[in-house]
Structures are given as structure tokens and as C-alpha cells.
Amino acid sequence: MPTIDDFHAWPDTHGRFGNYGGQYVAETLMAPLAELTAAYLRLRADPDFVAELDRDLTHYVGRPSPVYFAERLTKHVGGARILLKREDLNHTGAHKINNTVGQALVARHMGKTRIIAETGAGQHGVASATVAARLGLQCVVYMGATDIERQKINVYRMKLLGAEVVPVTSGSKTLKDALNEAMRDWVTNVADTFYIIGTVAGPHPYPLMVRDFNAIVGREARAQLLEQYGRLPDVLTACVGGGSNAIGLFHAFLNDRDVRIVGAEAAGEGIATGHHAASLAAGRPGVLHGNRTYVLCDDNGQITETHSVSAGLDYPGVGPEHAFLKDAGRAEYVGVTDDEALAAFHLLARTEGILAALESSHAVAQAIKLAREYPPDGIVLCNLSGRGDKDVHTIAAREGVSV
Amino acid sequence: MTRIDTRFAQLKAAHRTGLIPFVTAGDPSPEHVVALMHALVDAGADLIELGVPFSDPMADGPVIQHASERAIAKGVGLHEVLGWVAAFRQRDADTPVVLMGYLNPVEIHGYARFAQEAVQAGVDGVLLVDCPLEESVVLQPLRDAGLRQILLAAPTTAPARMAELCGSAEGFLYYVSFAGITGAAHLSTGDIAARVADIRARAKAPVAVGFGIRDAASARAIAGFADAVVIGSALVEQLAGAVGAEEISARVHAFLAPIRAALDAD
Numbered sequence: 012m013p014t015i016d017d018f019h020a021w022p023d024t025h026g027r028f029g030n031y032g033g034q035y036v037a038e039t040l041m042a043p044l045a046e047l048t049a050a051y052l053r054l055r056a057d058p059d060f061v062a063e064l065d066r067d068l069t070h071y072v073g074r075p076s077p078v079y080f081a082e083r084l085t086k087h088v089g090g091a092r093i094l095l096k097r098e099d100l101n102h103t104g105a106h107k108i109n110n111t112v113g114q115a116l117v118a119r120h121m122g123k124t125r126i127i128a129e130t131g132a133g134q135h136g137v138a139s140a141t142v143a144a145r146l147g148l149q150c151v152v153y154m155g156a157t158d159i160e161r162q163k164i165n166v167y168r169m170k171l172l173g174a175e176v177v178p179v180t181s182g183s184k185t186l187k188d189a190l191n192e193a194m195r196d197w198v199t200n201v202a203d204t205f206y207i208i209g210t211v212a213g214p215h216p217y218p219l220m221v222r223d224f225n226a227i228v229g230r231e232a233r234a235q236l237l238e239q240y241g242r243l244p245d246v247l248t249a250c251v252g253g254g255s256n257a258i259g260l261f262h263a264f265l266n267d268r269d270v271r272i273v274g275a276e277a278a279g280e281g282i283a284t285g286h287h288a289a290s291l292a293a294g295r296p297g298v299l300h301g302n303r304t305y306v307l308c309d310d311n312g313q314i315t316e317t318h319s320v321s322a323g324l325d326y327p328g329v330g331p332e333h334a335f336l337k338d339a340g341r342a343e344y345v346g347v348t349d350d351e352a353l354a355a356f357h358l359l360a361r362t363e364g365i366l367a368a369l370e371s372s373h374a375v376a377q378a379i380k381l382a383r384e385y386p387p388d389g390i391v392l393c394n395l396s397g398r399g400d401k402d403v404h405t406i407a408a409r410e411g412v413s414v
Numbered sequence: 415m416t417r418i419d420t421r422f423a424q425l426k427a428a429h430r431t432g433l434i435p436f437v438t439a440g441d442p443s444p445e446h447v448v449a450l451m452h453a454l455v456d457a458g459a460d461l462i463e464l465g466v467p468f469s470d471p472m473a474d475g476p477v478i479q480h481a482s483e484r485a486i487a488k489g490v491g492l493h494e495v496l497g498w499v500a501a502f503r504q505r506d507a508d509t510p511v512v513l514m515g516y517l518n519p520v521e522i523h524g525y526a527r528f529a530q531e532a533v534q535a536g537v538d539g540v541l542l543v544d545c546p547l548e549e550s551v552v553l554q555p556l557r558d559a560g561l562r563q564i565l566l567a568a569p570t571t572a573p574a575r576m577a578e579l580c581g582s583a584e585g586f587l588y589y590v591s592f593a594g595i596t597g598a599a600h601l602s603t604g605d606i607a608a609r610v611a612d613i614r615a616r617a618k619a620p621v622a623v624g625f626g627i628r629d630a631a632s633a634r635a636i637a638g639f640a641d642a643v644v645i646g647s648a649l650v651e652q653l654a655g656a657v658g659a660e661e662i663s664a665r666v667h668a669f670l671a672p673i674r675a676a677l678d679a680d
Contacts (some may be wrong), residue, residue: 026549035517035544037473038566038592041575171641181479182469194472199594203568298517298544299470311491313469 015339018265021332026215027336031331034214036301040194043201050121055223060116067112068227071145072102074109076228078235078392084364090382091245091389095365095375096232096260097348098396105368106225106256107138111207112236113224115142118205119250125149125204127150129193131158131186131252132323132370133165134397135209140174150174153192155185158322165401183316186326187254190300210253211330214301218330225259232392233263242388246271246381249394250373251344252288252324254333256396274333275318275377278346288317290329291337291344299328305337320349320405321369323397355379356406358398366398369405417510417538418562418585421460422620422641429571431677432642433633434647435670436463436514437663438478439495440482440485443657449659453666455509463541463644466495466515473543475597477647478500481654492523496535503536510565512539517552525552529559539564539585547582548613565614569593569606576613583619584587586642591625597647610639630676637677645673 013020021028026048034044043059043384054060068074076097098106112309118126126143130136136152143150152169156178159166169176182188190213197206211218211225236243247264251274264270279287290305297306298405299314307315307327319325336342352369355376359365367375371394379392385391399406404412407414415425425432428497435454439447452622454462467490474482480622499511500542513532528545532540546566553563563583567576570593577589591606592598606623614621623636623646636643651671661672 033549034546035549036546037543037568037590038579039473039568039570039590040544041546042547042568042570042572045572070638182483187470191470195595198473199598201593296520299471306518308518308522310470310522311486311493312522313467314518315485337496365525382442394476401610 018341019350021335022215023218025142025220028332030296031303031334032215032218033303034301035298035303037198037213039198040214044214044216049222051216054117060120062115062406064116065324067116068109072112073100074227075231076100077184078232078239080224081363082381084359085382087358088379088382091391093378093382094244094390094392095171095395096228096392097365098256098394099365099371099398100230101137103141104400105134105138105230106259107135107209108141109259110209110221110255111138111142112133114205114207114220115146116243118148118207119146121205123203123205124152125200126206126207127151127153127188127193127196127204128209129153129189129190130209131155131325132321133158133162133169133401134323136174136176137165137168137172139207139263140169140172143174144172151196152176153179153189153196155183156180157184157188158186158360161405162322164400164404183241186322187314187328194259198386209232210255211258212253212302212304212328212331216300220331221255222258222262222332225255226262228256228259228394229261229263232260236392240412242269243267244390244392245385246273247392248273248377249372250275250324250370250396251291251329251333252277252326252370253328254330258332259331260394261342272342273377273381274342274344275347275373277321277324279318279374281348282346286318287346288319288325288327289346290327291333292346296334300329302335304328304331320409323368323370324373345377347376351376353363353406353409360394365395366399366400367395369402371396416560416562416585417508418461421510423549424588425460425641431460431637431640432460433674433677434461434463434642434644435459435672436465436644436646437653438467438485438650439498440467440480440488440490440648441481442488442653442662444485444488446659446662448501449599450662450666451502451665452499454507454670455506457667457670459509459637459670460642461510461512462513463496463514463646464499465515465521466492466513468516468519471516473595475595475647477597477651481650484588492519492528496537498529499537500535510538511536512541513537514541515543517545518544520521526555529561532561533559538562541566541588547579554585564588564589580613580617583617586622587613587621587622587642589613589623591623592630594625594627599628607639615640625672633673634676634679643677
């Protein structure tokens with residue numbers, strides 16, 4: 012078993028991050044997961060695959076994304092410098108493309124002709140439809156009926172890209188139910204279908220693979236900080252739903268023990284109200300969607316419905332690596348409410364000319380809080396994981412504006 | 415010998431194929447679960463699979479998903495399910511009962527506590543769909559208490575792994591007839607006969623076949639080469655909306671009687 016001091020050594024060969032992770036799936040999926048694990052571990056060590064991925068990230072995604080000093084926001088807050096890692100400037104407008112470009116290449120190497128994906132806010136669905144179109148693969152996206160209603164623009168984008176969007180009407184009709192339905196599709200069509208999971212959850216090797224593909228965010232940011240500022244940041248922050256953009260930023264810094272790490276979960280209407288999606292801050296260890304992690308559930312073990320103004324954070328579980336980092340004391344996870352995220356959205360728009368996604372606005376809100384804790388020469392590095400164009404209707408509706 | 419082993423020994427001695435109905439505990443009605451279980455036995459069930467409702471049943475099709483949602487909406491949890499098994503045991507000491515469901519309700523209940531309460535209630539085994547052999551170490555308290563862990567085998571299971579499953583099987587091995595979810599209609603008996611025969615020759619326990627069996631004809635087709643057949647979604651669908659013990663019992667008999675007859679026909 013890897014040592015707890017080397018955070019880059021995880022997961023172990025069984026896909027476990029300490030007590031978390033693993034492969035809690037039906038027998039039918041054990042063979043496809045073994046096949047995927049073997050293929051991925053082989054490709055990951057193959058210089059040709061790595062070079063192919065790098066080319067796509069440079070010429071198609073538009074990497075590297077800049078680290079931007081939010082000077083007017085910093086002045087307004089009156090604390091440490093706030094730096095934004097601009098994942099919103101990637102093709103399709105979020106970090107999600109880092110992962111889908113990678114998984115689509117794995118799918119092609121495995122000879123799969125059909126892509127399926129689940130999506131909450133629609134960002135991962137769009138990113139999956141995008142890479143499927145580019146590689147000429149069929150694409151089916153499962154999306155909760157509730158989310159389809161609140162993310163109409165992204166639904167239409169997926170259709171324009173040639174994907175079929177299937178509404179999921181079971182359970183709470185949101186992201187977790189879309190994931191269930193995608194799993195059901197996969198178990199039925201394992202021979203020709205590749206399931207692109209959009210976050211660092213699911214059974215092994217997904218938490219490992221999705222983290223690897225997003226870890227470029229932190230690797231770039233760490234090098235950019237050293238080059239432009241000659242030092243590492245004091246603290247990192249990112250929003251955490253499933254946790255893919257957060258682990259993407261955090262991973263390169265995990266062994267830099269002087270860098271503090273804070274994940275911002277969706278506290279919705281406040282954790283005390285019960286209307287939230289803060290699995291790490293308010294949940295307990297359990298088993299959901301193929302892995303052991305922190306989940307929000309009742310005393311009967313039934314997964315509870317979550318609430319967040321942002322569809323992308325509306326998930327009752329979280330990636331197992333975050334559960335591990337929480338228990339190990341390496342990262343802190345705190346709640347940011349809907350109202351705090353919306354206030355941060357407006358403040359960033361007015362001070363920096365950037366419309367952040369509602370998900371990312373949770374990270375911005377947390378960055379503002381953290382900046383106040385550090386002196387002016389300190390550095391808070393915040394992952395601006397996506398742009399907010401998709402959310403303007405939600406914000407307008409919430410504020411009683413008709414557009 | 416456990417109740418499950420005894421029952422399969424009896425079936426073997428009588429040259430009969432076992433009938434294993436699955437019902438979702440609490441559907442169609444939490445008040446009549448015990449009556450439903452007795453009706454299943456009266457209609458020819460050899461073993462009962464009692465589904466523990468879960469909010470996120472990833473391996474189940476719409477019929478069992480909806481049954482689970484209805485049961486959860488009526489407040490059904492492990493505590494109620496164990497209570498019903500205990501009540502069933504007051505009049506039936508012989509029919510094995512296997513709880514089927516997902517891991518999280520058991521994990522949250524606590525493995526040691528569940529093991530003790532389940533044995534006390536008269537449960538004989540568990541089939542936890544999302545707990546494959548590799549993750550089964552968490553179930554050690556259940557095994558220590560004498561509960562059987564029913565393992566699944568699937569068409570996708572690779573040969574080396576199948577050997578491991580056959581060697582670890584206890585109670586019975588549940589062979590999933592096709593790669594898919596419960597309630598789908600993919601059954602292709604020709605493809606699976608040879609596969610099941612091979613597994614039966616190697617498994618340390620009898621082999622039951624499930625998924626896709628929905629009537630007398632499909633049950634009869636499987637009966638030729640399996641120790642038992644499992645029928646779930648088709649039965650749950652028949653029971654949906656039934657009101658009162660009499661109607662539930664009537665529907666159980668109408669559905670299972672022809673299947674029992676087909677299994678027993680020479």
C-alpha cells in the first residue's frame with residue numbers, strides 16, 4: 012500500500028484511496044472495467060498516446076490556459092492577491108474538455124464506436140458531444156429531466172453537435188439519476204460502447220483516469236506560478252461537486268505541504284436547512300455509483316435529494332480521492348451558499364469583466380473569503396472552471412428579470 | 415446445513431427445478447408483505463428473494479426501479495424488511511429467504527448490527543448487487559454470523575474469474591442470463607445452455623439463472639439446464655397496484671401456477 016506521505020502514489024492497484032474508491036458494481040461490469048483499466052494503464056505509459064493527447068490539448072482545447080491576476084477584484088476585497096486559473100477559456104468553456112478529449116482517445120484506441128455520458132449542468136455533455144463529433148463517434152447523453160429544464164442552452168448545444176439527449180425521469184431527475192441511467196446503458200451495450208464519466212467518481216479506473224486527464228490544470232498552474240511569481244500560492248480553492256476540476260487543480264500541489272487546499276461545496280440554502288449538496292462537509296461514508304466515498308443519505312441508506320443553484324454541483328456523492336484527502340487532513344472542504352455564489356458571480360462580472368459559471372462562482376466566493384485571511388503579498392489561486400454563458404437564464408429568472 | 419443448502423438438496427433428490435420469485439419488499443403494499451411471502455410459497459416458491467428498496471438501483475430496469483420508489487415513498491427500510499422476515503418465520507421455518515439489494519443500506523445500518531439482526535429475523539443469505547467478490551471483505555461479519563453471500567456470474571465474466579466465482583460460491587450461484595438490466599427481454603436460451611452447464615459442473619453450489627425469465631415458456635426453457643430459475647420484474651409488474659391480501663394472493667397464484675407447472679412437467 013502506498014504511504015500516506017506521498018499523495019501522488021494513490022490510488023493503490025485496487026483503485027482504493029485509503030478506505031475509499033474501489034469497484035462496487037454488478038458482476039456484468041467487472042470484465043469491462045478490467046478491460047478499461049488494462050487499456051488505460053497501457054496508454055498512460057505510451058509516449059505516442061501522451062504526445063497525441065498533448066497535441067489535442069494544445070491545438071483543439073487551446074491549452075495552456077492563463078493564470079490571471081484579478082487585480083480589481085483583489086483591490087475590492089482588500090486582502091491577498093486572487094489569481095484565476097482560466098479554464099473557462101478552454102474550447103467548450105470549461106475544464107470538462109480536458110477529460111473528454113482524453114477519454115475519447117482511449118475509446119478510439121479500444122475500438123469503441125459509441126460514446127455515452129451523463130451530465131448535470133450540461134458542460135460534460137457538451138464536452139462529450141464535442142469530442143464524439145470530432146472523432147465521428149455516435150454519442151448519447153443522459154440528463155435529468157429537471158436539469159434539462161434549467162440548462163436548455165446546453166441541451167440545444169449538444170443536439171447541434173449531433174448528440175442524442177435522453178431525459179431521465181427516475182428518482183430526483185438530476186445528475187445522480189443520469190449516472191444510474193448511463194450505467195444501465197453501459198451494462199446493456201458493453202461490447203461497442205465507451206462510457207465517458209464526467210467526474211472523478213464511479214468505479215476504478217474512472218477516479219484515477221479522470222483525475223489524470225484534469226491534472227494538467229494544476230501542473231500548468233504550478234509552473235505558471237513559479238515562473239510568473241517565483242513562488243507557490245498560499246492557498247488553492249476550487250468548487251467541488253463530483254470534484255474533477257478541484258482534483259485537477261489540487262493534484263500537482265498535494266505533496267507541497269505548505270500549500271493549503273480548500274474545496275468549496277454547494278451549501279445551497281445553508282447546510283442547516285438540509286437543502287444543499289455538501290457531501291464532504293455534511294455527509295458520511297457510504298457506497299454510491301461504484302465507489303466508497305462520502306454520500307448524503309438518510310438512516311435507511313437512501314441517497315437524499317440535493318439542492319444547489321448550480322446543476323453541476325447538485326450531486327449527493329463526491330470523488331473518493333477527495334474523501335481520502337479530507338480524512339487525511341490534507342484538504343479542507345467548506346460550504347458556499349447559493350447567495351454567496353451569486354454575489355461572487357456579480358462581483359467578478361463587474362470588477363473583472365468575466366461571467367463565471369455558477370459552479371465556479373462558488374470557488375470565487377471562497378477565494379474572496381480566503382483572500383481576507385492572508386496579507387496583501389499572499390496568493391490565493393482559484394480555479395475558474397467554467398464560463399457562465401449557460402447560466403444567464405437561471406440568474407435572470409432568479410432575479411426576476413425576463414430576457 | 416443451512417435452509418438454502420437443505421432446500422437445494424431436497425430439489426435435487428426430487429429431480430425438480432427450483433422456483434425463486436423476487437418481490438420488492440413493501441410493494442405493492444407494506445401491510446401485506448408477510449401475506450405476499452406466504453402466497454409465494456403456497457404458489458410453489460422454493461426460495462424467496464426479497465428486494466430491499468434502494469434509491470439508486472443501477473442494475474435494475476424501470477419495473478423494479480418504480481417498485482423501489484413506491485416502497486421508499488411509504489417509508490420502507492431495512493428495519494421494516496427484517497421485521498417482515500421475522501413475522502414470516504413464525505409460520506414458515508423452512509423456506510429460505512435471501513435479501514437482495516444494494517450495499518449502501520447495509521453499510522449505513524452497520525455490517526455487524528445487520529448480521530446479528532438478519533440472523534435473528536431468519537434471513538438466510540444476501541445478494542448485494544454492487545458488492546462483487548473483490549469488495550466482499552466488508553461482508554465478513556455477515557459470513558461470521560452464518561449468512562450466505564450469493565454471488566453473481568455474468569456472460570461477460572472471464573474464464574479465470576469464473577473459476578474463482580465457482581470456487582467461492584455458497585448457497586447458490588446466480589447466473590445473469592444476459593448483459594443488461596433486470597426486466598429486459600433479451601433471453602436467448604441457446605447461448606446460455608452450454609455456459610450454465612459448464613458452470614454447474616464446476617461450481618461449489620447450485621446454479622440459478624435469472625434476468626429475462628417472464629413466463630412458463632421461458633422458465634421451462636431454462637429448467638432444462640439450471641438448478642433454479644429466478645423471476646423478478648415480470649412478477650413485480652403483475653403485483654403493481656394490487657390492493658389487499660386477497661388480490662395480491664390471487665395475482666401471485668395466477669402468475670406463478672403455470673410457471674410451477676411448466677417447471678414440474680416432464
